[in-house]
Amino acid sequence: MKKRTIPIYNLDVWFTNDEADCRAFLKRHGAEENLTDNAKGVWITFKGRDDHGYWVLAVYDGDIGTVVHESVHAAWGVLDTCSVKTDVDNDEARAFLAAWFTKMVLKLFPAEPRGPRLVEGAEK
Ligand SMILES: [Zn+2]
Numbered sequence: 001m002k003k004r005t006i007p008i009y010n011l012d013v014w015f016t017n018d019e020a021d022c023r024a025f026l027k028r029h030g031a032e033e034n035l036t037d038n039a040k041g042v043w044i045t046f047k048g049r050d051d052h053g054y055w056v057l058a059v060y061d062g063d064i065g066t067v068v069h070e071s072v073h074a075a076w077g078v079l080d081t082c083s084v085k086t087d088v089d090n091d092e093a094r095a096f097l098a099a100w101f102t103k104m105v106l107k108l109f110p111a112e113p114r115g116p117r118l119v120e121g122a123e124k
Pocket of ligand 1: 069
């Protein structure tokens with residue numbers, strides 16, 4: 001698990017690309033019931049038994065689609081947590097966050113074989 005702080009919102013988020021690592025983290029904080037089986041990744045917010053709030057983004061399959069999928073969930077989650085209202089005519093904050101999460105996952109887990117396989121399935 002790697003912790004990074006979102007700029008502007010000053011919120012700590014834990015990242016991982018390892019499902020066992022994620023399960024152990026949630027178990028340690030008394031929140032493992034939040035995980036489902038056979039997920040490609042997950043965005044989770046929960047209150048731990050230490051009474052702190054936790055934000056976790058995990059991508060297990062290294063697929064860029066999963067990275068974007070979980071990043072969009074995360075952008076919604078952060079804005080909800082911070083009570084920031086956006087709509088279709090005012091969505092730069094949401095777009096900024098989705099990009100920040102996407103870039104952070106690519107930065108933290110860039111290497112094969114576990115990192116995002118950006119060129120897999122590329123048109124020849
Ligand atoms: Zn989803």
